[in-house]
Amino acid sequence: MEPFKLIHPNDQHAAIASSGAANVKFIAGGTNLIDLMKLDIEKPAQLVDINSLKLQTIEALPNGSVRIGALVKNSDLAYHPVIVKNYPVLSEALLSGASPQLRNMATVGGNLLQRTRCPYFYDTSFPCNKRVPGSGCSAINGYNRNNAVLGTSTQCIATHPSDMCVAMAALGAIVHVEGLTGKRQIPFHEFHLLPEQTPQYETTLKHGELITAVELPPIRYSAKSHYLKVRDRHSYEFALASAAVALNVSNGRIEAARVALGGVGTKPWRSVEAEKALVGAAADEQSYRNAAEAALNGAKPFKDNAFKIELAKRTLVRALKTVGGMS
Amino acid sequence: MGNNLGISNTDDEEPSSNGTTRRDFLAQITYAGAGLTLVPLLAGTKDILPQAPPPNAETATINLTVNGQKHALNIDERTTLLDALRENLQMTGTKKGCDHGQCGACTVLINGRRVNSCLTFAAMCQGKEIITIEGLAKGDRLHPMQEAFIKHDAFQCGYCTPGQICSAVGLVNEGHVHNDADIHELMSGNICRCGAYQNIVDAIKEVQNIA
Structure with missing residues (x-):
């Protein structure tokens, strides 16, 4: 060091x-x-x-939002009664990540900035455009079973590792930051960047800006939500595929939906395509399959990870069944 | 010989009339013994002995409270809590396994919560209550979790055991265990290469009073 x-x-x-x-x-x-x-x-x-900064609280705001201080520990957020009751997708995502010890240490702000676990990023003897810009991507033609199938570029196919962020993407969270020039709010889908030609840049946070909070806007049906994570071992492992979903079902029809995928994208992957496919459709398996097809429509497989496309579809279908039922 | 230092507990220790605790005394005789017998053997192997920080390192004087005792340390700021415990305080009960937060052998309790000491800088632990495996017993009376691990034979080689026990104590404090599956899930941060998992679960169930 x-x-x-x-x-x-x-x-x-x-x-x-x-x-x-x-x-x-x-x-x-x-x-x-x-x-x-x-x-x-x-x-x-x-x-x-x-x-030592005073960024440790979870507050319910008058407008119905929940404001989570950037220094709130992952375990405290996961077990907070308001989160457990109103945002189970977030609680479940947090509890599916890392180990109890790490969740007692890791903060919400830090989780937003978590780096990829691509093995070539971690092994400094290999080229990696994220670690050394311009050196090349070892994963594209290397062992890429755990790499992404959505949002990849010719420069990088590293998977975004966070579970928490997948739930926050589905919930349309807002990231509050403060820098020397003042405060600003970043919508979640604008916070993380696609790798494109510059995979070393991972977020729109500017140097010197501090994440102060994450706000969860009110969603009427967020209590009807779920996070499903599929991985190589039962616990303490990164996702091969995961799905964060929230559904508002009335009289057997889907009135509103939120969908995001993890383990398959280069950033936490909100799927507006899947949400569009669900809204107005019957809450049944065929609708869920259609949504899954829409979510993975642009997926690009590599040598070792083509299985993730079907795995992600089935993961999403199962998560939707769990929340929406099979009417 | 350093292991001798880890077995005493500080809570019940009364300083003797000259202000020396049992721990201090043990430390003195241990170092004296090491001085007499080991130095000639270790000539030329200084890299295994505690070293001064390299010249380009940033150093700091910090205060750590470990098992109720305060310690002032002058350390390289890169020192993790794990290394401060083992190398600076000679408290080798906390084990170094992977040193990357993947195995749980280094688990200690900070302000009552289990954490990986290998991923914590010592200089960020000032003003906090650190409890290690050496601090769980009260004098000669073992912590109930230590008793349960012995009763259920919840270890084989023992290397992961201090981390398993500290993690299990944290688990019980957290209060989220209702059944075996919860224990499996919430102890997943501690790896046991010998595979003593079932007996570890039995030990925790005994302390948790789960039938």
Whole structure:
């Protein structure tokens, strides 16, 4: 690990003011960043420990939204009564990720910035455009069983690893950030970037901006939601495919739907196509299959991961059946 | 010899008239013994002994509260809590397995919650209550989870055991276990290469009073 300077501001403005220089990073839970520093993938010259900032609360706002502080731990969010009752998709997604120890450490803000687990990103002896821009992608012609089938480019096919983000994508969350020039709100679908020609850029967060909160806007039917994760082992494993769904079914017809996929995309994959296919349709298996076909319509398989396309479809169908029933 | 330091518990320790605790005394005689017997053997192998930070490192003086005792340490800021415990405080009960948060051998409790000490910088743990496997017993009285692990033979080689026990104590504190499946899921952050899983589940069930 490269040496770094560690500072511990206890005021948000001071934290932001100290983060503007190049190669400065905020650190909260540290579960991903310290791991990457040990591997010399991340080499910050200075770390700003933000754990003393007052970003630890979960609040129900008068407009019906829920505002989640960026430093709320994954386990605290997952077990929060409001989240369990009104946003089960988010609680289930959080509890399907990592291990209990890591969930006790990892924060909401950090989870938004989680890096890919593509093995070629992690192994510094291989070229990787995300790690060393312009060096090439080892996964495209390498062992790519765990890589993405949606949102890939000629430069990168790395899967986005987060479960939490898939649920937040389905819920249309809003990311609140603050920088030296002020505050702004980023809609979830605009927060993560597709790799395209510059896979080293993963989000629209600007350098020096601090994530302060994630807001869940009110959705009437978010209590009827579910996260289903399929993986190589039963627990403590990244997704091969996952689905976050919410459905509003009335008299056997789907009035509204939210769908996002994980484990298959280069970013948390909200599928507006699947949602369009569902709205107005009967809540039955054929509708769910049609939605799954629409969601994976643009999927591009690689040598070892073609199975993910059908797996993701079946995962989505099963998640929809669980929430919408089979009327 | 460093393991000798890990077995005493601090809670019940009364300093002696000259202010020396049993732990201090053990440390002194251990170091004295090491000085007499090991230094000649270790000549030329200094990389296995505690080292001064390299010249380009950022250092800090930090205060850690481990098992109720305060320690002031001058450390390289890169030092994880795991390495601070093992290398600086000679508390080797907490084990280093993968060092990447994948195996759970390094699990300790911080403010009552189980975490991976290998993915935590020591300098970020100031002002927090750190409990390691050495701090669970009260004097000679083992923690109920330690008793249960012995009763149910919940280990073979024992390397993962301190992490398993700390994790299990955290699990019980969290209060989300209702059945075997919950234990399987919520202990998945601790790997046991010997495969003692069923007995670990039995030990936890005993402490949790699940039939």
